[in-house]
Amino acid sequence: MPSTSRPVALASGVLALALVLAGCSAAIVPGQATPAGPPITDVSPADFPITGAAETEADVTSRNALADLNDYWSQTFPEVYGEDFPALAGGYFSVDPGDVDESLYPDGEIGCSSAPEEVEQNAFYCPPDVGASNEDSISYDRAFLQQLSDEYGRFLPALIMAHEFGHAVQGRVGYPADDTSINVETQADCFAGAWTRWVAEGNASHESIRAPELDGLLVGYFIVRDPPGTGAEEDQAHGSYFDRVSAIQDGYDGGAAACRDNYESDRRFTQAEFDDQEDFDNDGNLPLAQVPDLIAQSLPAYYTDSFPDDLGVDFTEPAIETFDGTAPTCDGMNADTNAGFCRDQDTVYYDQTDLAEPAYEIGDYAVLTAVAIPYGIAARDQLGLSTEDEDAIRSATCQAGAFSGAALNQEVPTISISPGDFDEAIQFLLTYGKDPTVFPDVGLSGFQLVDVFRQGYLYGLTACGLEA
Missing domain, CATH: 1.10.390 (Neutral Protease; domain 2)
Structure with a gap:
């Protein structure tokens, strides 16, 4: 019944996960080495009885x-x-x-x-x-x-x-x-x-x-x-x-x-049923070999339409290329980078072996999200905005959320969102958000990256700090 919680049994094979933007309302995460106020103390059983408690x-x-x-x-x-x-x-x-x-x-x-x-x-x-x-x-x-x-x-x-x-x-x-x-x-x-x-x-x-x-x-x-x-x-x-x-x-x-x-009948949810048995059997994932084509078709299609509509400027598509092991030498990337934007080549690069293949273990949308981040950096570069600081990473992550929201609304004709895709995006951000080969070390937590992605999903591209 809605008024009680159904069992939440541990899933088998749960993936063990490792543990933005000017103009975007992202959470400021409070917390300190020691809690504020009086010392934290345990409540005594006499003061707060719990029937059957064994004091574990x-x-x-x-x-x-x-x-x-x-x-x-x-x-x-x-x-x-x-x-x-x-x-x-x-x-x-x-x-x-x-x-x-x-x-x-x-x-x-x-x-x-x-x-x-x-x-x-x-x-x-x-x-x-x-x-x-x-x-x-x-x-x-x-x-x-x-x-x-x-x-x-x-x-x-x-x-x-x-x-x-x-x-x-x-x-x-x-x-x-x-x-x-x-x-x-x-x-x-x-x-x-x-x-x-x-x-x-x-x-x-x-x-x-x-x-x-x-x-x-x-x-x-x-x-x-x-x-x-x-x-x-x-x-x-x-x-x-x-x-x-x-x-x-x-x-x-x-x-x-x-x-x-905020929890009435018009609230939007990402949960949905699979379209057919084939999608159910493969968890809605394309074969890894087909993911580069999906990325190459969907990200440019979204930005080409959204920049004029939302920002009043045209968008020039950067190239998207893969590499294996060693990143290209260019302005904006170093040899240890697994994904990034090369300004002098106007190209978004990502490592097929060290990023796409392990991220695909989460799902195909994790790979797309991995590429969407440097693609958002490329979008900022076209607008003359910063590309390497905290504002840039917040903005790029927000843009990934805005793209995902548009795809969910069937506003990007080259991609269809599958059940679980948004979950894969969140898993990617929590798994790779502190990985300096994927995200520049600008001090953002996975919690903050997820919240910024959510802001983009809710409010679209105009919430992502892209105004010059």
């Missing part, structure tokens, strides 16, 4: 996060919704499904009259007025949360608690867009992002997160995406990787008020 690391993290979430919503709910926030009447339940002592739970049940084992590899909110015991409560599998913490960082379980708490907010004010599942779930992600910003700014008493941890947070959220090809209208749709990450950043940038206002 996952339970301590969950308790700290839930206590801070109560503080945040006690402050924020009146500001956003004009009334006090009622505490969860049904409380909180911790379970290790592999070692259940039913005597710890009232009548042997957790939220929504569920058996403790039913929360395996999941966390869920039980809304009020569903005719079950333990309504208005949050239940979680602490072994699952510990696995997430071990693999993706200590804050990911806290973010999942924040998502479930977002459902508790919805249980008090109503669900967006006629209870459409994808709107309900991504709005809860947005609420979680708003709380994360509050924590990052040093306002929480128990939780903390530093700016460098935000990249890992987004990387970990990959496991809770819907599989590519899931329809946006499906009853249990939660959103693509891009949709869910975008929602987190929507809340991070705009706060809980943005979450209240």
Whole structure:
């Protein structure tokens, strides 16, 4: 049901990922070596009871996060919704499904009259007025949360608690867009992002997160995406990787008020079904050998149309060439570069062996995104704008998002966006964003690059700092 979270079991074979622009509204990522305010302390079990808790690391993290979430919503709910926030009447339940002592739970049940084992590899909110015991409560599998913490960082379980708490907010004010599942779930992600910003700014008493941890947070959220090809209208749709990450950043940038206002029936999602069985079987990816032709056809087509329409100037196509191993010697590139723009040759180059082939392991759209960045640098060069500083990288990444949004809207006739393509773009930015052979070292995090890409997707080329 839209009012509860369906299981988010760990996907097998999840890709292990490594961990912009003048005139564009990108997130300024707060965070400091030590959190602001008083020392961070753990909440005692007596002060914040969780039924069934065994005081594992996952339970301590969950308790700290839930206590801070109560503080945040006690402050924020009146500001956003004009009334006090009622505490969860049904409380909180911790379970290790592999070692259940039913005597710890009232009548042997957790939220929504569920058996403790039913929360395996999941966390869920039980809304009020569903005719079950333990309504208005949050239940979680602490072994699952510990696995997430071990693999993706200590804050990911806290973010999942924040998502479930977002459902508790919805249980008090109503669900967006006629209870459409994808709107309900991504709005809860947005609420979680708003709380994360509050924590990052040093306002929480128990939780903390530093700016460098935000990249890992987004990387970990990959496991809770819907599989590519899931329809946006499906009853249990939660959103693509891009949709869910975008929602987190929507809340991070705009706060809980943005979450209240931006999740109605006209919200655009990238999640979609595959057109046919062949696309499903190959995850929507072209063979690697066909990707250079796709790049050569689609990027020039977009810029040739968009520059006159959006900026009032003509666009001259730079050449696009591949190389293997050693970059050409030219103005704008060095021998260690795997992708870049040669000003004196008016050519965008990328390394087929050291960039395209490994990026293709993410997907064909990761390769296109890799080339779209230096192509955006070439566009800036034509306008007489900087090409090597932070503004340039923000702008080029934003342009990649604007291109992707236009392609999704079928405004670029030479390319058709497949389910999962936007997810591949996000994975590319998080994987290669700190790689100096692909992105110049201008101090931008993967979190910031993803947010700038999102700005381009939402607002188009004119948001990408291309005015001279």
